[in-house]
Amino acid sequence: LERTLSIIKPDATRRNLTGKINAKFEDAGLRIIAQKRIHLSPAQAGKFYEVHKDRPFYGELVEFMASEPVVVQVLEGENAIQKNRDVMGATNPANADAGTIRKDFALSVGENSVHGSDAPETAAEEIAFFFSGLELVG
Numbered sequence: 559l560e561r562t563l564s565i566i567k568p569d570a571t572r573r574n575l576t577g578k579i580n581a582k583f584e585d586a587g588l589r590i591i592a593q594k595r596i597h598l599s600p601a602q603a604g605k606f607y608e609v610h611k612d613r614p615f616y617g618e619l620v621e622f623m624a625s626e627p628v629v630v631q632v633l634e635g636e637n638a639i640q641k642n643r644d645v646m647g648a649t650n651p652a653n654a655d656a657g658t659i660r661k662d663f664a665l666s667v668g669e670n671s672v673h674g675s676d677a678p679e680t681a682a683e684e685i686a687f688f689f690s691g692l693e694l695v696g
């Protein structure tokens with residue numbers, strides 16, 4: 559089984575959408591094997607999204623991710639990385655398929671409700687960024 563790092567972003571925690579988003583993960587066969595609510599500092603958010611530091615939206619992204627609490631979680635399942643990205647939908651909710659998290663809940667390309675790892679290497683790095691091995695209960 560594969561594991562991926564998911565973040566329920568501030569626009570979604572603010573609107574009490576954690577349960578509805580988790581239902582979509584579980585309905586797709588993804589098991590939530592670790593989960594915690596945290597409030598990232600700007601420095602922590604900046605480090606997490608360092609890969610995007612040269613993109614024009616980096617400052618806005620970091621400010622948003624540190625604005626209010628997030629729920630970080632590890633999802634486990636068959637092809638969890640791709641399966642999660644399918645459930646999330648396209649980055650811009652205007653382009654997301656019906657039934658996806660971003661189609662149903664996202665507010666904009668920036669405030670798009672969820673993050674998901676995009677490859678096995680980034681998934682491993684991102685899981686280790688937030689969780690110790692003891693916290694992963696598969």
Ligand code: GTP
Nearest residue numbers: 615618619648649667668669670672673674675676
């Ligand atoms: P993540 O799972 O969050 O990594 O989303 P993604 O892989 O679908 O998108 P990408 O990695 O390209 O961008 C990371 C995040 O930056 C997106 O989820 C958005 O929150 C934000 N982002 C991307 N493009 C834009 C943009 O044009 N404007 C703003 N404000 N934010 C953007």
Ligand code: MG
Nearest residue numbers: 673674675676
């Ligand atoms: Mg990404």
